[in-house]
Amino acid sequence: MSTANIQPVDPLGQSTGQSTFRSKWSRIKSGIMYCVCAGSTFFILSLLVLVIGYLISIGFSSINKAFFTMDPIPTGMANAPGGMRNALVGTAVLIFLASLIGIPIGMMTGVYLAEYDVGSRIATPVRFICDVLAGVPSIVVGILGYELLVRPLGSYNGWAGAVALAFIMVPIVARTTEEMLRLVPDSYRQASIALGANKAVTILKIVIPSGTASIVTGVMLAIARVAGETAPLLFTALGSRFSPITFDSSFPFMHATIDKPFPSLTAQIFSYASGADVDERRLAWAGILVLIGLIFFVNVSIRFATRSKRST
Amino acid sequence: MTQLAAEIPPPAPPADISIRQRTQFLSSDLILRWVTAGSAVIVILMLSSLIFVLAQAALPSIKAFGFSFLVGSEWRPNSLPGDPMLDAKGHVVIEDGEVVTKMIPPAFGALPVIWGTAVSSILSLIVAVPLSLGAAIFLVRAASRVLIGPVSFLIEFLAAIPSIAYGLWGLFVLCPFLQAHVEPGLNGFFEHVPGLRWLSSTSGALTGRDMFAGGLVLGIMIIPIITAISRDVLRQVPRAQIEGTVALGATWWESCREMLTFSRSGLFGAIMLGMARAAGETMAITMVIGNNNQIKSSLFAPAQTMSSLLANEFAEASTEIHRAALVEVALVLLLMSLAFNVVARYLVVGKQSRSAAAH
Numbered sequence: 211m212s213t214a215n216i217q218p219v220d221p222l223g224q225s226t227g228q229s230t231f232r233s234k235w236s237r238i239k240s241g242i243m244y245c246v247c248a249g250s251t252f253f254i255l256s257l258l259v260l261v262i263g264y265l266i267s268i269g270f271s272s273i274n275k276a277f278f279t280m281d282p283i284p285t286g287m288a289n290a291p292g293g294m295r296n297a298l299v300g301t302a303v304l305i306f307l308a309s310l311i312g313i314p315i316g317m318m319t320g321v322y323l324a325e326y327d328v329g330s331r332i333a334t335p336v337r338f339i340c341d342v343l344a345g346v347p348s349i350v351v352g353i354l355g356y357e358l359l360v361r362p363l364g365s366y367n368g369w370a371g372a373v374a375l376a377f378i379m380v381p382i383v384a385r386t387t388e389e390m391l392r393l394v395p396d397s398y399r400q401a402s403i404a405l406g407a408n409k410a411v412t413i414l415k416i417v418i419p420s421g422t423a424s425i426v427t428g429v430m431l432a433i434a435r436v437a438g439e440t441a442p443l444l445f446t447a448l449g450s451r452f453s454p455i456t457f458d459s460s461f462p463f464m465h466a467t468i469d470k471p472f473p474s475l476t477a478q479i480f481s482y483a484s485g486a487d488v489d490e491r492r493l494a495w496a497g498i499l500v501l502i503g504l505i506f507f508v509n510v511s512i513r514f515a516t517r518s519k520r521s522t
Numbered sequence: 523m524t525q526l527a528a529e530i531p532p533p534a535p536p537a538d539i540s541i542r543q544r545t546q547f548l549s550s551d552l553i554l555r556w557v558t559a560g561s562a563v564i565v566i567l568m569l570s571s572l573i574f575v576l577a578q579a580a581l582p583s584i585k586a587f588g589f590s591f592l593v594g595s596e597w598r599p600n601s602l603p604g605d606p607m608l609d610a611k612g613h614v615v616i617e618d619g620e621v622v623t624k625m626i627p628p629a630f631g632a633l634p635v636i637w638g639t640a641v642s643s644i645l646s647l648i649v650a651v652p653l654s655l656g657a658a659i660f661l662v663r664a665a666s667r668v669l670i671g672p673v674s675f676l677i678e679f680l681a682a683i684p685s686i687a688y689g690l691w692g693l694f695v696l697c698p699f700l701q702a703h704v705e706p707g708l709n710g711f712f713e714h715v716p717g718l719r720w721l722s723s724t725s726g727a728l729t730g731r732d733m734f735a736g737g738l739v740l741g742i743m744i745i746p747i748i749t750a751i752s753r754d755v756l757r758q759v760p761r762a763q764i765e766g767t768v769a770l771g772a773t774w775w776e777s778c779r780e781m782l783t784f785s786r787s788g789l790f791g792a793i794m795l796g797m798a799r800a801a802g803e804t805m806a807i808t809m810v811i812g813n814n815n816q817i818k819s820s821l822f823a824p825a826q827t828m829s830s831l832l833a834n835e836f837a838e839a840s841t842e843i844h845r846a847a848l849v850e851v852a853l854v855l856l857l858m859s860l861a862f863n864v865v866a867r868y869l870v871v872g873k874q875s876r877s878a879a880a881h
Contacts, residue, residue: 233771236773236775236776240776242775243775244664247660247664247778249656250653250654250655250656250657251656251657254657254745255676257742258680258742258745258746259676261688261691262680264695265690314561315561315564316561318558318562319558319561319562319564319565321558322558326555332559332562332563332566336562336565338867339565339566339569342569342863342864342867343565345795345798345802345859345860345862345863346859346863347801347829347859349802349804349829349832349833349852349855350572350576350802350852350855350856350859351572353579353832353849354571354572354575354576356836357575357576357579380564380565380568381565408551409551410550413554414554434682437684438682438684440685440686440804441685441829444833444837445836476686479690480805483809484809491694498686498687505682505684508682509675509679509682
């Protein structure tokens with residue numbers, strides 16, 4: 211509202227003279243806009259609840275025991291289409307490997323940004339780059355993984371998929387770690403230094419332990435994010451109908467084939483959804499339900515963790 | 523501790539201890555400092571390697587097509603047989619009883635996919651921005667405390683749903699619905715309104731998998747993101763600003779409008795972040811946009827975006843130049859989203875720190 215619009219108001223709160231019509235109209239307009247805002251909120255919520263509700267209900271009607279216990283079986287054979295056990299294992303392995311690479315880098319970057327910021331020339335650009343990296347389209351990351359790890363090695367492989375996912379995790383973990391460490395009160399640091407600890411001991415023994423709960427939620431957020439990523443896996447891990455981990459009697463009894471095309475839940479959902487097989491499509495719906503369940507679980511636990519943090 | 527202290531008979535000279543401790547501490551301090559600084563440098567390397575590797579891999583295409591890559595509208599990965607080849611006398615060359623033809627080399631122009639990305643992002647903003655801003659205002663200015671918690675949770679949860687879930691829903695629920703119930707009526711409307719004829723379908727076949735569906739799905743996907751960011755931006759408006767307008771007799775909406783004006787650059791940033799997300803979105807749009815490299819003004823024609831082109835063709839690209847051209851598309855997409863993100867972050871964060879300073 212610009213100053214020109216402000217009407218003189220008398221002390222009794224009634225508008226003077228000719229502005230009566232205007233003030234009545236502006237009150238009506240205000241009421242209309244209030245309804246528009248409230249309406250758009252409830253429209254958004256009902257639309258999104260409709261979408262998610264549909265996904266969840268069709269997922270529940272499609273999921274069964276075979277989904278978790280069987281590998282895919284090609285169309286036309288007995289027990290087709292089988293299940294998505296291989297993809298569940300594949301996604302778990304990919305997330306594990308990506309976490310192994312991405313979480314240490316991300317966390318240490320976060321520590322650097324939060325604790326060594328003062329007098330550092332690279333903290334500001336690094337923080338900015340983290341924000342920008344978080345907005346890079348994930349399919350572009352997939353192409354980077356292809357150029358770096360698939361083309362030189364000559365085959366789609368699990369490592370490339372894990373590295374691509376780690377690439378997506380790093381900025382998320384770094385920024386949440388930084389934000390969570392900044393929430394740790396400065397008095398903790400001062401007390402630790404007053405007791406004779408140096409900065410490294412303060413960070414490792416005082417600051418990080420008191421921020422652990424919230425850092426873990428940040429890490430879980432990153433894991434939930436990459437668990438649902440499809441685009442970076444299309445040109446790196448590609449996908450596979452076979453289980454990535456096999457068991458046999460020879461040492462070490464468990465064999466992982468990571469240097470071959472590697473299955474993942476999301477890539478398999480995409481290929482099933484693009485196909486014409488109705489049974490496989492049911493598996494895709496069930497897979498979506500598993501993903502949504504994972505994300506819901508992470509979001510609820512984050513909410514729980516941050517709420518208990520606030521109340522203390 | 524006390525036991526230990528009792529067991530140590532004569533304390534060593536104090537100077538010694540402090541020097542030993544100091545050097546030990548200094549080294550552990552330095553190690554942590556350098557290790558964490560090292561991973562911060564890795565983050566810088568990640569971005570630079572992203573740009574460098576993509577530029578390197580796109581080089582054959584950049585060299586071959588130059589600037590015309592961005593404005594060319596033909597995307598043809600394979601060579602085509604063209605006119606018959608003529609010999610010096612002007613006769614058709616025949617070998618083994620067959621006419622020898624000149625081969626037209628493959629052509630790569632990214633204009634259709636740039637167009638597709640731009641139009642689908644703009645459509646998604648038309649869907650998402652009014653609803654998101656309305657909801658953000660409602661959450662900041664009107665909703666009761668009881669409501670804010672669950673609604674915020676729901677919006678954050680929805681922002682985290684993977685795009686393939688929206689894609690599956692779009693493909694199997696939204697597209698058939700649009701094809702059966704929405705598009706015929708809308709198309710008829712466009713055909714009969716003189717100024718809007720260009721929006722209607724020219725071929726007559728409505729598939730439900732087209733630009734319109736793509737824009738809708740993207741819009742639904744970015745609603746939670748724009749709502750969440752603009753809600754945070756609006757919360758940064760100083761209380762005194764709002765109270766001042768109310769004290770001057772402004773109605774609810776007038777003070778909301780003042781809020782919008784006050785945080786306009788932050789809101790613009792929020793919208794840009796949403797648009798960047800829409801432009802880089804891959805899975806959902808690949809599943810609903812119909813995947814056809816063409817520039818059509820019709821809302822109901824299948825189209826292609828940069829990301830859906832990559833998702834469709836990259837794994838199957840067999841020739842070097844085809845792959846390089848696809849990487850160049852990825853490079854354009856990357857640079858575009860970097861530019862958007864840089865500007866948007868500046869608007870959102872810059873505004874927030876400025877208003878925080880004003881407190």
